[in-house]
Amino acid sequence: MPRLLRLCLPALLLASLLPAGGCGRSEPPRDYLARVGDAYLTEADLAAALEGLNPGEDSSYVRQQIIEQWITNELLYQEARRRGLADDEEVRRLLQENERSVLISALLARLYDEAPAEPSPEEIQAYFERNKEQLRLREPFVQVYYLFTPAEDSARTARSRMQQALSAGTLEAEWPALAARFSADAALSLELAATLYPEARLFSVSPAVLERLQRMREGELSPVLATDEAYHVVYLARRVPAGTIPELAWVEDEVRQRLVIQTRKQMYARQVQRLRNEAMARESLDLR
Numbered sequence: 001m002p003r004l005l006r007l008c009l010p011a012l013l014l015a016s017l018l019p020a021g022g023c024g025r026s027e028p029p030r031d032y033l034a035r036v037g038d039a040y041l042t043e044a045d046l047a048a049a050l051e052g053l054n055p056g057e058d059s060s061y062v063r064q065q066i067i068e069q070w071i072t073n074e075l076l077y078q079e080a081r082r083r084g085l086a087d088d089e090e091v092r093r094l095l096q097e098n099e100r101s102v103l104i105s106a107l108l109a110r111l112y113d114e115a116p117a118e119p120s121p122e123e124i125q126a127y128f129e130r131n132k133e134q135l136r137l138r139e140p141f142v143q144v145y146y147l148f149t150p151a152e153d154s155a156r157t158a159r160s161r162m163q164q165a166l167s168a169g170t171l172e173a174e175w176p177a178l179a180a181r182f183s184a185d186a187a188l189s190l191e192l193a194a195t196l197y198p199e200a201r202l203f204s205v206s207p208a209v210l211e212r213l214q215r216m217r218e219g220e221l222s223p224v225l226a227t228d229e230a231y232h233v234v235y236l237a238r239r240v241p242a243g244t245i246p247e248l249a250w251v252e253d254e255v256r257q258r259l260v261i262q263t264r265k266q267m268y269a270r271q272v273q274r275l276r277n278e279a280m281a282r283e284s285l286d287l288r
Helices: 010-015 043-050 059-082 089-114 121-130 152-168 171-182 186-194 207-215 248-281
Strands: 032-036 039-042 141-149 231-240
Touching: 032 059, 039 043, 039 059, 043 059, 089 248, 121 248, 141 152, 141 171, 141 186, 152 171, 152 231, 171 186, 207 231
Parallel strands: none
Antiparallel strands: 032 039, 141 231
């Protein structure tokens, strides 16, 4: 479940955009998507921003949001420089503080990269067994068969085929072929059908689809749902209530992330202690 590891809200995705990406270049890149003055947003910049896309989010819609937000941010940034704010004393103080924070963050990122903290399957299983009670679901989890397409006729045909497969009891077997033929993102359709995900975190850029899902009963197939971006069909295969002890597959990303955080905290403490010891040995650290 690689995407679930990086679950985030679209607002966070946009807020984190890109002071580094899309910066001015000596020569215009060939593959740029947008330009403001001498600053360019490229396909590579956009791909990096899209890496954290949630399951159920329409990548074409988020893509457009990112481009528009980059343009807005770049216009504001260039206007601030035009007004001379980069030479303002208070602004320079804030920039210096931010430089310290950025350098510290960069150092920690480098340290973590040099000693990857990826836990083994055995460590994940052991943590899960020890902490099942603490891992009880905090919200409903669902398994859905979902597809979306820009064409209404295609969505209606897909729904009809899904209904036939449900009647024959063959939806699971037929799903790879149906997703490949009808879904605008077949990989996403297969991923969502493979296991359970937190219900409230699906379809965050398509609130109408999420609202419909939350009103559905287990075993219900939605009608074709029209939004500004696409036409959607959802089948709710399973809903597990909050408070249930999960299966490992449902929370494996969360367990992995907990173990990574735990390992990094230990690494952080060791590195800080090493630096303190070295500074004291050089007599460059005083405590009064």
